[in-house]
Amino acid sequence: MKPTIHSVAQEAGVSISTVSKVIHNTGSISEQTRKKVFQAMNKLNYHPDVAAASLRGKKTKVIGLLVPDISNPFYAEVARSIEDRSRELGFNVMMCNTDNDAEKEKEYLSLLTSQRIDGIVVASAFRSTDLLEGLLEKGIPIALIASEIPKLSIDTVTVDDYQGGYLATSYLLSLGHKRIAIIVENVRSNIPRLEAFRDAMEEAELPILDGYIIKTEAMIQKGYEGARQLLSLQERPTAIFACNDLLAAGVIQAAKEMGFNIPEDVSVVGFDNTVLSTTTSPMLTTVAQPVKEMGAKVIDLLTKEMQTSKPYKERLLLSPELMVRQSTAALP
Structure with missing residues (x-):
C-alpha cells in the first residue's frame, strides 16, 4: 500500500500534526524529532503529494542543489556557477x-x-537513483551536472571526460614520458578518464607497469598516499596524472617530502582547474572543466523543464581544455 502521513507518524512515534509541521517547516520542532520524521519518510519511501502539487501550481522560486562534498x-565552484545563473533568473x-x-x-x-x-x-555520483526515479515519476524536474545516470531519462550537463583524460x-607522452x-577517483566520471589513459598508452x-593505477577517494591525503606508494616503486613513474586537483595537490606534497623536484624529477597533471591549481607550488598543469558554462546551462535546462515537461531530455557534452603550467616538463 502507498505510505501515508499516518503511517509516517506511526513509524516515527510522533503525532500526525508533528509530521505535518516537519513537512511544511512550520512550528517549533526539535532537530532530533525532525530527523526521526525524515528517517521514517525515507524508510517508507514517502514523498508528500503537496510537493508535486506545488510544482504543478504555485512556484516557490527555490531550486535544490545536491553536492557530494x-x-x-x-563542487564549490559548481555551486557558485549554479547560484549565479539561478539568481539571474x-x-x-x-x-x-x-x-x-x-x-x-x-x-x-x-x-x-x-x-x-x-x-x-x-x-554528484548519487547512489539513491531509485529515489530520483520516483521523484521524476511525480513530475519533479531534475537535472544532472558533472555526472551521469544512464538509466534515467534526465537533462544532463557534463564535460567530455574521455577527451580530458586523453x-x-x-x-605527458609528448614531453617524452614513458x-x-x-x-x-572511484566515481563514474573517472571511468572514461582512465579508459582514455589506457588508450593513449596503448x-x-x-605498457602500464604494475602498480601504476591507483583507485581512491577525492582527498588531498589520498593523493599524498598514492604518490608515496608510486614514488617508492623500484621503477618509479616520471609522470603522474591525478584525476582531480585535490589528488594532484597531494601528489605534489608527497613528492616534495620525498625529496623529488617538480617537474624535473616527476611531472604532475591534475583535472578540474580549480583554485588549487594556481595556489600549489609549482602551479599545476591541469585539465579545465568549463564550470561557469556548465552551471548556466544546467539551470537553463532545468527551468525549461519546469515550464513544460519535454518528451526528450538533453545531454550536453562540453569540451575540456588543457591548462599548461609549471608542474610538467620534458623528460631530461
Missing part, C-alpha cells in the same frame, strides 16, 4: 551536502520535496 573546490538555491552518503541523499531529497522546491540539480596523457602512472605502444 562542498569542501572540494570543484529570479531563483534562490537551497544547497545540501551529501558527503557521498546514501542515507544523507535520502534525507535531503525528503527535505527538498517537503520544502516544495521547484526543481533539483544533482551534482589530453592529459597525450601531453613511465606514466594514474591516480583515479596507441604509444607503451
Whole structure:
C-alpha cells in the first residue's frame, strides 16, 4: 500500500500534526524529532503529494542543489556557477551536502520535496537513483551536472571526460614520458578518464607497469598516499596524472617530502582547474572543466523543464581544455 502521513507518524512515534509541521517547516520542532520524521519518510519511501502539487501550481522560486562534498573546490565552484545563473533568473538555491552518503541523499531529497522546491540539480555520483526515479515519476524536474545516470531519462550537463583524460596523457607522452602512472577517483566520471589513459598508452605502444593505477577517494591525503606508494616503486613513474586537483595537490606534497623536484624529477597533471591549481607550488598543469558554462546551462535546462515537461531530455557534452603550467616538463 502507498505510505501515508499516518503511517509516517506511526513509524516515527510522533503525532500526525508533528509530521505535518516537519513537512511544511512550520512550528517549533526539535532537530532530533525532525530527523526521526525524515528517517521514517525515507524508510517508507514517502514523498508528500503537496510537493508535486506545488510544482504543478504555485512556484516557490527555490531550486535544490545536491553536492557530494562542498569542501572540494570543484563542487564549490559548481555551486557558485549554479547560484549565479539561478539568481539571474529570479531563483534562490537551497544547497545540501551529501558527503557521498546514501542515507544523507535520502534525507535531503525528503527535505527538498517537503520544502516544495521547484526543481533539483544533482551534482554528484548519487547512489539513491531509485529515489530520483520516483521523484521524476511525480513530475519533479531534475537535472544532472558533472555526472551521469544512464538509466534515467534526465537533462544532463557534463564535460567530455574521455577527451580530458586523453589530453592529459597525450601531453605527458609528448614531453617524452614513458613511465606514466594514474591516480583515479572511484566515481563514474573517472571511468572514461582512465579508459582514455589506457588508450593513449596503448596507441604509444607503451605498457602500464604494475602498480601504476591507483583507485581512491577525492582527498588531498589520498593523493599524498598514492604518490608515496608510486614514488617508492623500484621503477618509479616520471609522470603522474591525478584525476582531480585535490589528488594532484597531494601528489605534489608527497613528492616534495620525498625529496623529488617538480617537474624535473616527476611531472604532475591534475583535472578540474580549480583554485588549487594556481595556489600549489609549482602551479599545476591541469585539465579545465568549463564550470561557469556548465552551471548556466544546467539551470537553463532545468527551468525549461519546469515550464513544460519535454518528451526528450538533453545531454550536453562540453569540451575540456588543457591548462599548461609549471608542474610538467620534458623528460631530461
